[in-house]
Amino acid sequence: MKFDYPKAPPLREYSVGEGEATTAADQRILAKDIPCQAACPALTNVPLYIEHLLHGDPDACNAVNLESNVFPGVLGRVCTRPCEDRCRHQWTNTRGPVRICHLKRAGADRATRVVAPPPYFPASGKRVAIVGGGPAGLAAARELKRLGHDVTLFERQPELGGMMIHGIPRFRLPREVVEQEIRLITETGIHVHLNADVQAEGLQELSDAYDAVCIAAGTMQVHQLDLPGIPPELLISGLDFMHRYNHRQITSLEGDVVVIGGGFTAVDCARSSARAARRLLGHGGKISIYYRRSEHFMAANQEEMEEIERENILIRTLATPVRGRLENGHVAAVTLRRNVLDTSSQGDKPRMITVPDSEFEVPCRHVIVAIGQHREEGLLPTGWELTTGFRTSQPHVFATGDFATGSDNVIKAVANGKAVAEEIDTFLMGTRRMETVVRVQTVHCDGYVGRVRDHDLLDPDPMQVAQLQQRAVDNHEVELGFSPRGQQTNAERCYLCHYKFEIDQDRCIHCDWCIDVAPRKCIQRVSRVFCRDDGSVEDVIEATLAADGTYIWIDSDQCIRCGKCLRVCPTEAISMQRTERLHRPR
Amino acid sequence: MQRQMNKRRLSEDEEIKAAGLTLDFDEIAKRGVMSKEEYAIAKWYGVYGSRQSGNLMARIVIPGGVVTTPQARQIAQTAENHAQGRINITTRQSLQYHWLKVPRVPDMLRELAREQVTTYHGCGDVNRNVAACPLAENCVHARLNVRPYAREAARLLAACHDLDNLPRKFKITWSGCPAACAQPYMNCLGLIAVTVLRDGQPQTGFQAVIGGGMGWKGFVAQELFSWVPPAHAVALTRAVALLFRDQGDRFHRGKARLKFVVQRLGIARCREIVRENLHAEGVSTADFCTGPLTEVAGSIPQRPLVDSRLETADGTAVVRVRVPKGELTARHLRDLAELSDRYADQRLYTTNRQNLEFHGVAQEKRPTLVQAVQQLGFETDGIEGICDLVPCVGTTYCPKAVATTRDLTDLLDPVVRQDKFAGIREAVRINLTGCPNSCSPYRIVDIGFRGMRIREQLGSVEGWEMLIGGSQRAHGWKLGEFKTEDCPAVTEIVLDTFLELREEGETLTGCVQRLGGGPFYERVWERPLGDGAQPDGGTGTGHVGGEP
Known part of the structure; x- marks a missing residue:
């Protein structure tokens, strides 16, 4: 027809404009749009819980976290925060990422009504045994219970929690927080056997007695350091030190302490030593961490590094211990050699090059070695071995957490615990019973989500930390949580990436009014758009002239969710959708 | 600038307005540029941006759409001095300069002030130019001469500094009869002079309608009062402006x-608030009527302003100047003022179809005046008809x-x-x-x-979205979206179809x-x-009755 003009196809990323998007491409688009959620191993809906906080609803905030990452109070304190590295404020703003982790904690601390997430299915009659009551085992237990199975948990220690209780010092993670969140899981009807040290033969028995077995025994075997001049028994293992410290078996230390290693345990040992030695205030002996690579490769984040410095702990990097020296049967010194990093080397961590003739001696009384752990191979009965995807050579025996993946952090353990539960469920029931969809809902609120440009420019209140005097007594928690104002100003910075502003190209008349009011280059006139296979926009060519503009396009990566474009649009071409990943029974 | 958190339910414009609504244009002229905030406030002085960067537009308010000849000459002179000698007539009976430069603004304001002409409140979140029927004094159908009311309302509201900061612009128009030539149904407040039977007696007053508007979303005004005594009509404009100020x-x-506001609160609630506002200022609303009343002052032909139906009450002639695209040169304006001095009532009248009129022309002088106007290059017929195309300034400015x-x-x-459309010249x-x-x-x-x-x-x-069959109370029906190059052909098809389907005396809107x-x-x-049809309206409100 003469007036039916050929047009470039409209741009729309999700496969549906309203309703449930079910394709894999939709999930990729969600991951692109909400990078923090995609970065979270447990796929926590970060903007949603921050939005709940913003609206003054910590219960709802905590419920979102409880559902996704099982231990909001714990992870709100000790998570490694992969989400914050991907926060869009990192690319677009000068004040660093939204303090996602601290906000999670704010929700958990302030929630008054904490209830366990509801079951997915009625009882299946299947019985599952889980070996290991750490974060992975507990997460798996909770999810298996929700899936309808009868779960029995075997824990070697007299209490549940694994590294959350034994490995992480109390001043970073108070015991009550862990216990409370564990109770929420066990109270759903999980059978718990404490002091149950399951070894190879025990595992064999469990595998005979249960429909499925899940091994989540962690990595309890420490890497040994061969330090000529000091017998192994005089070297303190980091894991062992933390266990003893957390159980108040180390109350004081004398003399200088050298901690070898750069991981979480090394830092925790150093900070715990500083407390045990009451050296927080800077008198008495020295606590030093020696790490073979640079600070950049240490596990501790910037904030923790600052606290370490405050606590008068020395960090010395690019040094590898080569031998030790005894005096009167006690450790007297460690000799180290300097390294430089081979910047040309490939991989996550660069190779180290030894600097010749660079040895130096550090006098000390104690050497704590925290250079990593691995799983107890002897736990698996002869002939059993781990295969891929949480499976073992036994079809009904699964493995998860650090035991399966090697030593890692709490959030990954939780994610793996949840994942293995679904694998076990699929095995037991013969079919995958859970599905993931992306729910896309148009929200009619004139584009008002509570954000204005000023929120990006705020200098948010930092989290309060305990004074050094306080820290020196009784393992006082260092991070004190956000003040209500701090919570609000930090939550307001969140771009609320789960809201998506999109232009209906068939209604758009290219008036450019949205471009005029846009706070930054979030809306562009573009001539060409290059899409990925999933339909998401990979790149665009901006058009200067109106005649070259094929589309007016909102760049979700730049969008600050101020809604000005939606409000100014004279043809109501701009809509705002709330997008949400739903994981639910099919 | 980091603003306060507790203001986030206020638009940025409101924050700028809250900081003050006064500017020193001499200081700005010295500086040569305006800040974003000054630019926003300049609108209160009738100064607005232009598409061409470095240029400004200034809108001269012409209350009631009438300028005296000395004023017209001054406007022409100022246009020559500061605005490249160009003047545009607007659809709300104002005049505009384009091509104004920042350093010229204070001199422009001063020069206009010599003849009591101002651009103040030409733009901005205030009561805008008050419009009125072009033929107010002299229309044979007029129930009342609305011009004095329009001018009085303009004076009153300009003097009310509590109305200087409205949520957005506020537009009033006065129509002399229910033919609604002054477009009351598309204004914030429309006052329509009516003569109705009250207590068995014919009484003339105003019907008040509020909440009409064009803009990005079209609304048809709803009846606030079916009859308001003339003595209170001007007070009513303030009461409605207060409603808007407080509820917008x-x-x-x-x-x-x-x-x-009317959509959100409903007309009944708006009526209550207006009554409260009037009572608070000591105006009794006891005489105000709501609900249907019968108009008794005689029938009015459809579109009374087309050439063939134009009739004056006093027998003098009206000579009209069809100003193409509403664009005049200063020279033209000066010449037209001269002609008005010589043959008409020493005034020029602006119309909402961007034309000019001479009123009070003695019948015997009419041919001379018409000829003189035609010699200036203007046509004097076809007003309010198919050839009287009304474009906004568009991307030109x-x-x-x-x-x-x-x-x-x-x-x-x-x-x-085209000749084939001669029969429908007054119908479209x-x-x-x-x-x-x-x-x-x-x-x-x-x-x-x-x-x-x-x-x-x-x-x-x-391209263009094309609507057909619109009227003030029944907005147009969306025919489609067409590229510019196709619009003449589509227009011709529509007019041909109309020619074919038309009943005697019917307008295109009537036909649709x-x-x-x-x-x-x-x-x-x-x-x-x-079959893949365009949805009805999209931008219109659907049909709810006959014209207007």
């Missing part, structure tokens, strides 16, 4: 106008515009002048607006064009209201309506 949305500027209304006007002109009005702001109200005319761009495979071209848009759609699209 100060966060979402796109939904700030009074029409959205306006920073908001999407399309070049001037070009489409030039393309349509030869189409509508065409308006063209360059963007959804609808400065040329395209929803209320027989054929309305609204500028847009149409996406192509690569890039985009200028009688038959629906379907027959026109089928001719244009060569397929039946319903």
Whole structure:
């Protein structure tokens, strides 16, 4: 027809404009749009819980976290925060990422009504045994219970929690927080056997007695350091030190302490030593961490590094211990050699090059070695071995957490615990019973989500930390949580990436009014758009002239969710959708 | 600038306004540039941006649409001094300068002030120019001369500094009879002079309608009072302005106008608030009527302002100047003022179709005046008809515009002048607006064009949303979206179809209201309506009754 003009196809990323998007491409688009959620191993809906906080609803905030990452109070304190590295404020703003982790904690601390997430299915009659009551085992237990199975948990220690209780010092993670969140899981009807040290033969028995077995025994075997001049028994293992410290078996230390290693345990040992030695205030002996690579490769984040410095702990990097020296049967010194990093080397961590003739001696009384752990191979009965995807050579025996993946952090353990539960469920029931969809809902609120440009420019209140005097007594928690104002100003910075502003190209008349009011280059006139296979926009060519503009396009990566474009649009071409990943029974 | 958190339910414009509404244009002139905030406040002084960077527009308010000849000469002189000698007539009876430079603004203001002409409150969130019937004093159908009311309302509201900061603009118009030539149903407040039977006696007063509007979303005004005594009509304008001031949305500027307040609160609640506002200022509303009343002052022909039906009450002649695209040169304005001094009532009248009128012309002088006007290059007939195309300034000047209304006007002109359309010259009005702001109200005319761009495979071209069959109380029906180059052909198809389907004396709008848009759609699209048809209106409100 003469007036039916050929047009470039409209741009729309999700496969549906309203309703449930079910394709894999939709999930990729969600991951692109909400990078923090995609970065979270447990796929926590970060903007949603921050939005709940913003609206003054910590219960709802905590419920979102409880559902996704099982231990909001714990992870709100000790998570490694992969989400914050991907926060869009990192690319677009000068004040660093939204303090996602601290906000999670704010929700958990302030929630008054904490209830366990509801079951997915009625009882299946299947019985599952889980070996290991750490974060992975507990997460798996909770999810298996929700899936309808009868779960029995075997824990070697007299209490549940694994590294959350034994490995992480109390001043970073108070015991009550862990216990409370564990109770929420066990109270759903999980059978718990404490002091149950399951070894190879025990595992064999469990595998005979249960429909499925899940091994989540962690990595309890420490890497040994061969330090000529000091017998192994005089070297303190980091894991062992933390266990003893957390159980108040180390109350004081004398003399200088050298901690070898750069991981979480090394830092925790150093900070715990500083407390045990009451050296927080800077008198008495020295606590030093020696790490073979640079600070950049240490596990501790910037904030923790600052606290370490405050606590008068020395960090010395690019040094590898080569031998030790005894005096009167006690450790007297460690000799180290300097390294430089081979910047040309490939991989996550660069190779180290030894600097010749660079040895130096550090006098000390104690050497704590925290250079990593691995799983107890002897736990698996002869002939059993781990295969891929949480499976073992036994079809009904699964493995998860650090035991399966090697030593890692709490959030990954939780994610793996949840994942293995679904694998076990699929095995037991013969079919995958859970599905993931992306729910896309148009929200009619004139584009008002509570954000204005000023929120990006705020200098948010930092989290309060305990004074050094306080820290020196009784393992006082260092991070004190956000003040209500701090919570609000930090939550307001969140771009609320789960809201998506999109232009209906068939209604758009290219008036450019949205471009005029846009706070930054979030809306562009573009001539060409290059899409990925999933339909998401990979790149665009901006058009200067109106005649070259094929589309007016909102760049979700730049969008600050101020809604000005939606409000100014004279043809109501701009809509705002709330997008949400739903994981639910099919 | 980091603003306070507790103001986030206020638009940025409101924050700027809160900081003060006064500017020193001499200081700005010395500096040569305006800040973003000054630019926003300059609107209160009638100074607005222009599409050409470095240039400004200034809008002169012409209360009631009448200027004296000394004022006209001053406006012409100032245009020559500061605005490249160009003057534009607007659809709300104001005059505009374009091509004004920042350093010239104070001198422009001072020069205009010599003749009591001002641009103050030409733009901005205030009561704008008060419009009125062009023929107010002298129309044979007028129930009242509304011009004094319009001018009095303008004076009152300009003096009310508690109305200086409204949520957005506020527009009043006064119509002398229910023919509604002054477009009351598309203004925030329309006052329509009516003579009704009250207590068995014919009494003249005003029907008040509020909440009409064009802009991005068209609304038809609703009746606030069916009769208001003339003595209280001006007080009512203030009461309605107060309603707007207190109830308008100060966060979402796109939904700030009074029409959205009426939509949100409902007309009954608005009526209550207006009554309260009047009572608070000591005005009794005991005489105010609501509900239907019978008009008794005699019938009015449809479109009384077309050439063949124009009738004056006192027998003097009206000579009208059709100003193409509403664009005048200073020289023209000065010459027209001269002609008014010589043959008319020493005044020039602006109309909402961007034309000028001479009133009070002695019948015997009429041919001389007509000839003199024609010698200036203007036509004196075809006003309010098919050839009287009304474009907004479009991308020629306006920073908001999407399309070049001037070009489409030039393309349509030869189409509508064709001899075959001689029989429908008074039955069709065409308006063209360059963007959804609808400065040329395209929803209320027989054929309305609204500028847009149409996406192509690569890039985009200028195009137009085309509505047909609109009136003030039943906005146009969307026929489709067409590229500029196709608009003349589509217009011709529509007019041909109208010629064919027309009943005696019927307007195009009447025809569309009688038959629906379907027959026109089928001719244009060569397929039946319903087969991939455009949704009704989209920008209109659907049909709710006959004209106006």
